[in-house]
Amino acid sequence: MSRKPRAATLAVAVVAAVTTVVHPAAAATGDGSPSDANIRYSGRWDTRSPGAYVPGWTGAHAVVGFTGTTVKLRQRGSVDLYAGIDGGGWVSYKGVSGTVNLTPSRLPPGTHTLRVAYRQDAGSYHGDEVFQGVLLDPGAHTVVPKVPSRIVEFVGDSITAGYRSSKEALTAYPQVTADRLGAAATQIARPSVCLYPSSDGCIGMRDRFLKTGLDTGTPDWDFSRYQVSDVVLNLGTNDKAHNVSGAQFQSAYVTLLQRIRAKYPNATIHAMEIFKRWYVPETKAAVAARNNAGDGKVRYVSTEGWIDPATDTADGTHPNDAGHRKIAARLAAVLG
Template structure:
């Protein structure tokens, strides 16, 4: 599963859920700019520039409620994206740039919700990643929307990122699980990452998880922006190919669990058995070590029989849409 991750710039996604970003004090509420406090962001967003927000990792998104009959997206440069207004279906836009009209047919007057997710390619957003806000009708404005209070974070590699599924993050098991449970969700995931930072260059989530994005140049993530209810970890498939030993893997897993607990004191942390069934003993031992240390909200999740590699994957490793749907159904039942 060592899929080459084109670590291009990370991109935008604008979809329904929860406010996860501390907005700048000067936010002009209602104007549709990135710092508009009515816009709800979920996932790890780099907000250092008030006029251009940049999401990190996979599946970052936000929701925009608005009045009026049209909505346009301010896009700096060419990008592929999916957009959804109110209860309609996802519409695909390819290679769009500048002011992108998402409502060629006017909407009825009233209050609406915009959801947009930028298309990914091997875990990297496909095109320019900078979100510069929306343009509304004259006299229209954004409005605050109701959002879930439960937040689930999915940590993993290309499987969690949805590589090989039809809409990547949008059709990945994490996204689907969150939707089934009516929860906010994000995937801290990219292809070709390991748990343990291997000597031959595999990026280790043991350490990189704590950044705003995959690139080391991104800021350390500020965990005070939001607290999650659940963390679901699915790591180890790439470690095998990078000759990470069982002892290295187990030690790295314990460290990651300890570090996550320090950031999320009240979250339930679930360590999934990877679908290749590698490092099972070590994953169980890492969970047991944390339990024995008094952390009773860490648990091991067996995935035996969840998917059939012959029919539920695209290549024997990466789940197809049907496989992700099966995983989501099982995982939603576990998370409850």
């Protein structure tokens, strides 16, 4: 079970595998603005303002290739962030705003790659998470970066979001699994999310899966922006605490599976048994209902024995880094 969202760290980080390719409305290609077609966006971003893109879910990030010897971020308000260039380690920047110089020492001439990932800590950003693009040397320009072609989407709550792991989404099992597969990962996840929208206020992924972000004010997501090979569901840990009945849970699961299939007609959908082993019959029944309806690409994933709560979690529920690595090893074998 996750705690209530609180304001915490917003980070921009290098990631081992670049994720979802999204092509926003084209502007001046090569100029480094948010709508530059050479920038590849991972996950769901609110792109209604061409000069300021806002990430909607945990793990959303961007990657861009560029020429020249320097790169700077355009940030609006004060944020904490990380950035990485050419596969280097994470560099932390705290409380920065405006023009953020990521290359105080010039890079060698040539083509480089900047990977940027906004993330949530306990469901909230620390600072102003608006991405306003990059600034380059005079005469330099952006280039299309290399990204994986396979995309795996992970839908869940704080466990999927990486709450209590060392780098949140960056060290959570979705990203680690994708790295193992040489694939891209998107995380449609936030702490304090249920499957069923409970009467006492737990946000239901049954409905929010269709949105650009967690907030109700975000637009419906445009699923034509990318298609995925697999969808992995890990939902139900919070439903128990909000007294969601088995019947409510099962009905909501069937509905979500139907909605995912409508949006991703060719994806394989994997319904994970949650690590607390709650709602197991209901999850299996939801999968069976879809199979009986003729959808043979919906599968139940047993997770018994994958992690030891005593050693592989930070608090009995949320995996630590070692726990996430163990989950990723098992899940990568399932996804193949």
